[in-house]
Amino acid sequence: MQSSRTSAKRLLALALGLGLASAALGTATPAAAAPDTTRAAYAPHAGTGESVTGNNAFFEAVLKSVAEKQAANPSLKSVTVYYNASQAPSFASQIASAASIWNSSVSNVKLQATSGTGDFAYYEGSDSRGSYASTDGHGRGYIFLDYAQNQQYDSIRVVAHETGHVLGLPDHYEGPCSELMSGGGPGPSCTNRYPNATERAKVEQLWANGFAKALQKVNHVR
Secondary structure (H helix, E strand, O other): OHHHHHHHHHHHHHHHHHHHOOOOOOOOOHHHOOOHHHEEEOOHHHOOOOOHHHHHHHHHHHHHHHHHHHOOOOOOOOEEEEEEEEEOHHHHHHHHHHHHHHHHHOOOEEEEEOOOOOOEEEEEEOOOOOOEEEEOOOOOEEEEEEHHHHHHOOHHHHHHHHHHHHOOOOOOOOOOOOOHHHOOOOOOOOOOOOOOHHHHHHHHHHHHHHHHHHHHHHHHHO
């Protein structure tokens, strides 16, 4: 019996690993979310905590999706990440503002809305764990925006923070309000919506070097 359980656990771990490595990225429903290990929540008290594995999996999936779409244009100095916000109509303004904030903060990557299949999607609803960025275990990613939390905290900061995960940044709840990825750590009174210099530099580095590596891999496979 013990041997059977151990084998089952190993098979489950292997399946999860293969799922996270999947290249195709599209819209995913929150109901199909992977276990909490792939979630990155806005607030430290949301019950999931920081997940480095989840952050990396989400970023790598988005990176691969973008690389495949732009493989025919390797000379581009900046890349575009497309998002579909059709399933989060209540947050249309906040999502647009968050995209604008990031687009004005970094130059190596740009966010652009699409009505078709995006590199990631936004969803809205109610969840006791609050807002989060997640992968579904099959190479797809989405950002879930919780109604109650977006009323308690500055909504644009929440959206900009979660979008930071898409661009490769992890949670850092211990940081000050001036750090966007500190999320809900500083409390509801924090309304800073912009990444600081360190966060901007990290995103620039990730999308200058990381994209080039992903693009090489895609071209090599082809």
